[in-house]
Amino acid sequence: MIIAEQKPIQEIKAMIAGYQKVLIVGCDTCVTICMAGGRKEVGIIASCLRMALQIDRKKPQLIEDCIQRQCEWEFVDTLKDKVDGVDAILSSACGVGVQALAERFPNKPVYPALNTTFMGMPNEHGLWVENCRGCGNCGLGRFGGICPIARCSKGLLNGPCGGSQNGKCEVSKEMDCGWQLIYGRLKTLNQLDQLEDILLPKDWSTDRDKGQRKMFRGDVYYEQTV
């Protein structure tokens, strides 16, 4: 899922400080699960903002809401009436949700309350780790199911760099060396021979470098098939 974290209150405050009436919208999906922008966090953000603004002698009206998925038009549309009555929207969703709101409500300024960080999962409750970069060209089959692009700090394809020590990365003693994990796992699987071949430079053409990536499914996407 998509992992995000809350921006500092002062940064959010600076964005919405000029407005009288602001709708704060949470999202019930990934950001709820990673405890950054669900119904509860919307309440926390609103409460903090009210206090922070009151210190500046401002008393804006903050309306709290949360929808099932900010990345889907149908859910976004349910906000329409509320949006009409406000001066700005603060989205506590991932960057996708923020943009969905911006696109659906072209006349309202939309601001992000979160920093969208990565795609990943919780290692433990409250500790999330990135493990996919969405490069568009998955090579996990070669690496024992551990992605060197996401989990090696340098994204190396042919083995660990010299900075790997005690199974940890040179960037931080807390971070596992992705390559040691790959090596260990393939050793367990008795598949170390897979690593012997030199991997050619990766084809990055599927990555985001061509601008916004799109994907369609012919069997369900009407316009393409007609």
Added chain:
Amino acid sequence: MSKPFKDVLTSGEFVITSEIGPPKGTNIDKMLHHIELLKDKVHGMNVTDNQSSVMRLSSVAVCHIIKDHGGEPILQMTCRDRNRMALQSDLLSAYVLSVRNVLCLTGDHISLGDHKGAKQVFDLDSVQLIAAAKNLEQGQDLGGNKLDGSVEFCVGATATPETDNMDSQLLKFRKKIKAGAEFFQTQAVYDMSKLKSFMEHARQSNTKILAGILVLVSAGMAKYLNANVAGVTVPQELIDEIAGAEKGKALQKGMEIAARQIKQIKDENICPGVHIMAIGKEEIVPEILEMAGV
């Protein structure tokens, strides 16, 4: 004695290389002094490439200067700051500037240096960079396009004899040879027994290994290396030895240790050469060589 480095490697002579660190800025006076001092004492001078992720004068430019002053430069290239196009382009540039030796490295992570917010590249890794250099020799770039005029390099790579994950490092070592590495300069080595055991693996693949000699300047530096530099372990005896030096004599003691180790490597024929790193104190290298009797 500016003999092509490749010839030295095959000559059977005990090979000695050292380092030149490009300045942060355009004042090259001190660097020129080092070049002058070393050019006839060593077989090759490595020029570091934004070492430790700290932005400096370009290594291609410095290699060119060394060449001009009659030295034999070894161009260090890391994968951190350039994508495959820039790397290949710089290799071509180096070649036309008469640089004939290139050491291919992965490069330190950007977060260790002085531009922590910069976007790092790592489009290629060190193995792929070696292969790219060899590919250019074939008159081809990585896009599969023909070159008008090719290159010819003596390509080197690095190894870490004191690593704690020898298995996976050896995997990469083999790949580097397979990709075309003709010589290796190792990370600093202090424990000769570890070097020997690494050499047992390395000897199986007919390649030249130059043992890395990093001159200790204080006990503090030794402890820092142990704590913070991957694949380097200074044994306690050495730390004790340098710590036991008289006040103001620590550097002297470090030089003695370096010289002793170079001598041992040569006398016991552990490696065919050494690569001496004196990080910023290149002026001491000649004295060390003298002490080592090489």
Added chain:
Amino acid sequence: MTEHFEPEIVAFCCHYCAYGAADLAGSMRLNYPANVKIVKLPCTGKVDIIYLLKAFEDGADGAYVAGCLEGNCHFIDGNIKAKRRVARAKKLLDEIGIGGERLEMFNMSASMGPRFAEVAREMTERVRGLGPSPLRK
């Protein structure tokens, strides 16, 4: 004004320990300032971060959470969970500009009546020193 400033302080107390300690302070007739008012919850693990923020939003000058001694929570580790939330709320209060030092977590057993009184005094003194909440100025 600050000279005669009497801070308003909310204490979120767990039923088993801190509330019991407060009662015991009463039984022992221990004197402490009247600024502190208790909101009783079954466990400090029930102290939602929003309650803490709401208290300040409403105008509290200070607040604290008082639970069982660590390792002695009647619901195993509710007090440890509360402690983490208090830490986050303190950070938020710092960010907002109210100041995290107006909020604190305390642990005490039901037999620690004197400690309850001491905490009430300590918090009152601390908040009195900090002056009224910026929201009440």
Added chain:
Amino acid sequence: MADKVGSVLVIGGGIGGIQTSLDLVESGLKVYLLERTHSIGGVMAQLDKTFPTNDCAMCTISPKLVECGQNLNIEIITNAELGSVAGKAGNFEVEIVKHARYIDDAKCTGCGVCAKSCPIDAIDEYNYGLCERRATYIRYPQAVPRAFGIDKDKCIGCGLCESLCLRDAVIYGDKEQVKKINVGSIILSTGFESFDPALKQDYGYGEYPNVVSSFEFERILSASGPYKGHIFRASDAKMPEKIAWIQCVGSRDRGVERPFCSSVCCTYAVKQAIIAKEHIREGLDTTIFYMDMRTYGKGFEQYFNRAKNEHGVRFVCSRIHTVDPGSDGNLKLVFSDDDGQLREEEFDMLVLSVGFKPTKNVEEFANRLGIKLNEYGFCKTSTFSPIETSRAGVYVAGAAQEPKDIPATVMEASGAAACAEALLAEAKGSQIVKKEYPPEKDVSGLKPRIGVFVCKCGINIAGVVDVPAVTEYAATLPDVAYAEYNLYTCSQDTQVRIKEIIEEKQLNRVIVASCTPRTHEPLFQDTIRLAGLNKYLFEMANVRDQCSWVHASNPEAATEKAKELIRMAVGRAAFLEPLHTIPMSVIRRALVIGGGVAGMNASLSLANQGFEVELVEHEPELGGNIRHIHFTLEGDKPQEYLNSLIEQVQAHKLISVHLESQVKKVSGHVGHFESEVRSKKLEVRKIEHGVVIVATGGVESKPIEYLYGKDDRVITQRELEEHLANSQSTIRNPHSVVMIQCVGSRNEERPYCSRICCTQAVKNALKLKEQNPDTQIYILYRDMRTYGFREEYYYQARKAGVIFIRYDEQAKPVVSNNGRLKVEVKDPILGADVVLQPDMVVLSVAIDSHLENENLAPLLKVTLDASKFFLEAHMKLRPVDFGSDGMFLCGLAHSPKLIEESIAQAQAAAGRAATILNKERVEAGGVVSCVEEKKCVACLTCIRMCPYDVPFINKAGVAEIEAVKCHGCGICASECPAKAIQLLHYRDPQVVAKVDAMFG
């Protein structure tokens, strides 16, 4: 049989008496709880912390005190003694002599005005005379009943208290009364008294002020004690820097006629040393002088090790003979050091770890009851009936039987309850009072109409707070339909009045502003129920304990605060909702897992109470470990016992035995579990049951050291016992035997003490000596842990010539074989190496947890400790309960223990299980968490955060919390990032309203 009486007399209101009373009423028997002093609580209420968890003693006991005090079917009779006893099991006629208290405890509200005005000081026994109380007094602030009494020996009859008491509760002319009752059974939990250290004259107690008894020190440590938790020396009020404990004061000492071991002093000394160190943060040296460290209980050894290694408590194995005065109030001790050298050292303060002795006049008491005492004056019982006294229908629990700790007492208390319940099975429920309530009014959709009742509590509140003004203010608050004040809102007449006013004013929420809800909420809730209101429509404002009592010096501030507290209560009350519990029917059948002594006893106890039992044993026969036990120290015949036990189990028509079977699946909740039991033939039987008792036992570990398995002459104690019991055995008569203790116990792998091995070694040594007094026996030990009355046999073994050699864990004995067996060990006292050449080496090996535990724990969703024994809900107060309701444990599944202890614990488990099985229904719900499915995003937060593993993702893909399993802590509700969970009665609006109201 119709003459059996459905009530029980419990004598002694300590933790044992309390537990047994609570269990009895839960199981449908009325209880008369007789207490000698003014209030229940016993010694536990005087303790500071309890080992090995350092839980606050008062925190853990006080909810039980309150529960006892509030239960309609427990009649607490304080200041009372047993008179004559006639009749027989099932129907005793008992006379109870109730001494004058001089204050009517039914009228007294515990306000304390009387004590405040009393001009006479007296010694405070509760604090062991370390401070004073008044002649009119309450034993301790949390005392139950919360009522004062007058010490007539001190009282000068000035009349002040009588004139000041607004409830007219003081009766100067109070007289002794004799009450006659009929009960079906009698349970003794009279506890113990501590040894008077003054009798041990050489220790200077009473002579040197800085020598205190361990019980006094307990009060010194207590935050509510005489020095408010600060440790001071009596001589100069200086904080000590060096404290020493002397163990075995009045224990293991024939000189003072206390030959037995008091069992608990080693561990309590460890506790006191740890706690004392925590109190004196500037640094405190602590030293414990001991003979053998007997930390044999569950978790005790680890506790001892932590004291040594983490807290730095010093332990010196040396018996101290005299205490001499040192400089500056210090005390000088002479002791022999580890190397046998005599040393002299001074300490600031000395704590004498005093032992237990029988209670005063115990012989006379026993005579009246017609029960036998043992040679030490404790209640006589037998190995296989550890809870039964010599008189049928009279049972004993706790230290009245033998010195023991709180968990053992609590276990026996539940076990005694089970015995009485079995005896009185058909009379259950016959004397229980049940309240009838009118049908509940539907208040949904009605605008809140709140009634506020402000209590003056005599002058307790009104003397500080302006009650009329507060009441007037309350009347002005939103939704308040009525407000008044009362002299005592808790008095019976006020209850009637509240009920009338609810009717008259159409109130649908009620607030009482008085004392604390911890003691009085149930009373008022009951009152509004009698008026047809749901009990959750009640709210309390604590304007006494948390207002008038603590702000007495500032009446204005107190009045303002009282107003605010009431405003907060009103704010919340408007949001209160009725809650309903859902009755869930109870399947009155138990599943007992394990058919050893514990499992069979638990089964029999339940079956004798009339409940069906499914007993599952994985082996082909019943019996478990006792099959290998052939004799006991006390001369019992275990095999005969086993045979009769199996016979009873098999003959009982309510018990079905499943041999060679295993439990494979358990689902459901308290009152209604569904389990699958698979037989060896893979037949699966589904069993529905209301409770589970785990009695999987333990196993003797296989040693890997001392040549075991490599040399036939090296055997285990159990193997030796088999040989000794077998007349055919060829090795029944060795010339020389070396026994090695702690083989596999008290080490890194098994940090616990296996508890039984010292007793086992002494038992086998005595047996060998009995067969041939010339046999040479050496026991190599670390600490001899023959606790309690077993000390006598240790003494006999020494007398019979068994040689005991202490060894250190760091220098373990070495066994080698050069044709002859050779054992080398370093004797720390002689400082020399001893070389022995025995015919036989006998290893006292560790007890392991049963392998089955690891399969069973996840099925039951219960926890194992680090050594894979099952973990009980609470070390002290719930030693046979699991954290999950409806599940219980006993025997070696819990920890290593002796047969009599297993039997007692099995009966305890049965007693606890009966509290559920006896009910037709369990009530689910009330203050529990509730998921709003529409909002749930299945994020798993609740599942990960619940301390009891209750929430789960159901088939609809959302979190579900079964009301019957929820403990009501509310952690899930305050963690849920989707705000999909609310804790009923503490919903966010209900809490926030209170906060909002505080600020107007």
